[in-house]
Amino acid sequence: MKVYEKAPAKINLMLDVLHKRQDGYHEVEMVMTMVDLADRLEMEELPRDTIIISSQAGYIPLDEKNLAFQAAKLIKDRYDVKQGVYIHLDKKIPVAAGLAGGSSDAAATLRGLNRLWKLNIPETELQELGAELGSDVPFCVTGGTAIARGRGEKLEAIANPPQCWVVLAKPPINVSTADVYGRFRADKLQSHPSMTQMVQAIEQQNFHEVCGQLGNVLEDVTLSLYPEVYQLKDAMIKLGADGVLMSGSGPTVFGLVSKESKVSRIYNGLRGFCKEVYAVRMLT
Numbered sequence: 001m002k003v004y005e006k007a008p009a010k011i012n013l014m015l016d017v018l019h020k021r022q023d024g025y026h027e028v029e030m031v032m033t034m035v036d037l038a039d040r041l042e043m044e045e046l047p048r049d050t051i052i053i054s055s056q057a058g059y060i061p062l063d064e065k066n067l068a069f070q071a072a073k074l075i076k077d078r079y080d081v082k083q084g085v086y087i088h089l090d091k092k093i094p095v096a097a098g099l100a101g102g103s104s105d106a107a108a109t110l111r112g113l114n115r116l117w118k119l120n121i122p123e124t125e126l127q128e129l130g131a132e133l134g135s136d137v138p139f140c141v142t143g144g145t146a147i148a149r150g151r152g153e154k155l156e157a158i159a160n161p162p163q164c165w166v167v168l169a170k171p172p173i174n175v176s177t178a179d180v181y182g183r184f185r186a187d188k189l190q191s192h193p194s195m196t197q198m199v200q201a202i203e204q205q206n207f208h209e210v211c212g213q214l215g216n217v218l219e220d221v222t223l224s225l226y227p228e229v230y231q232l233k234d235a236m237i238k239l240g241a242d243g244v245l246m247s248g249s250g251p252t253v254f255g256l257v258s259k260e261s262k263v264s265r266i267y268n269g270l271r272g273f274c275k276e277v278y279a280v281r282m283l284t
């Protein structure tokens with residue numbers, strides 16, 4: 001038997017860091033949503049007690065370092081599953097981009113294996129398993145749009161933002177999330193983005209206000225390390241995107257665009273800066 005799962009990319013519409021915790025993680029407040037740029041996973045049951053990962057992407061690990069492998073191992077161990085699984089990852093989401101590609105693959109693996117092995121694990125329990133794999137995995141289990149607190153695992157579902165185009169551009173650099181959080185200094189912050197106002201703008205379906213409330217306190221860290229991310233952001237603003245922000249710890253920059261007529265100009269303009277540019281819809 002085979003099951004298929006879609007693993008969409010996330011973007012952070014708002015990301016605030018409150019403080020560094022005793023356990024080394026940072027207490028965050030984020031508004032997260034998903035975009036229509038997705039990996040596709042095929043999972044096939046194997047009679048042998050083994051986990052095999054394959055992918056057309058040459059640049060991700062296929063062993064126990066792969067987050068889909070870790071998700072399969074976790075569910076097998078926790079629920080004492082004796083069968084094995086073959087997982088094929090059709091990667092479309094750029095890697096180490098701030099788009100939670102690996103986290104979304106892990107979440108899709110948890111959902112898929114829950115179905116394949118008829119385990120009937122409730123969604124909240126899948127989220128708890130996800131939290132053992134990474135801070136963004138619980139959100140990716142459920143998707144939609146949510147406020148995320150704690151280290152990212154405490155979720156509160158909210159309305160989806162107004163539908164629009166999302167242009168994503170990833171410069172050819174790899175950013176380490178741990179490094180960006182490690183360099184973040186709360187005392188250097190000039191201001192915090194407002195969670196309340198972002199949530200209100202979304203609830204009122206006020207596109208202009210959603211664009212106005214975009215904010216990410218990790219942006220300054222990544223922009224100072226990689227000036228090309230700053231240039232990309234500047235280019236996207238000049239090309240006419242309605243709101244522009246770096247996603248997560250970066251380096252992907254996204255632009256929200258309401259008018260379809262503007263999308264191809266922005267897309268083509270950005271292709272002059274980097275190869276990895278995508279124009280997709282918000283997943284609502």
Ligand SMILES: C[C@@](CO)(OP(=O)(O)O)[C@H](O)COP(=O)(O)OP(=O)(O)OC[C@H]1O[C@@H](n2ccc(N)nc2=O)[C@H](O)[C@@H]1O
Nearest residue numbers: 024025026098099100134135136151177178181248249250
């Ligand atoms: C910044 C965000 C925003 O959505 O996304 P990405 O840029 O990675 O996509 C997330 O907070 C990333 O979540 P995720 O990528 O799952 O992080 P994890 O694997 O749990 O943690 C990687 C490392 O980041 C740091 N970390 C992560 C989350 C957090 N709230 N505080 C932290 O300090 C820790 O040093 C940790 O060792």
Ligand SMILES: Nc1ncnc2c1ncn2[C@@H]1O[C@H](COP(=O)(O)OP(=O)(O)O)[C@@H](O)[C@H]1O
Nearest residue numbers: 065066067095096097098099100101102103105
């Ligand atoms: N299934 C996977 N897809 C992508 N990256 C993966 C996967 N499994 C493990 N990784 C590793 O996880 C790291 C972060 O990848 P990713 O989840 O794409 O980053 P981000 O959270 O910044 O978007 C990379 O170093 C990559 O090698």
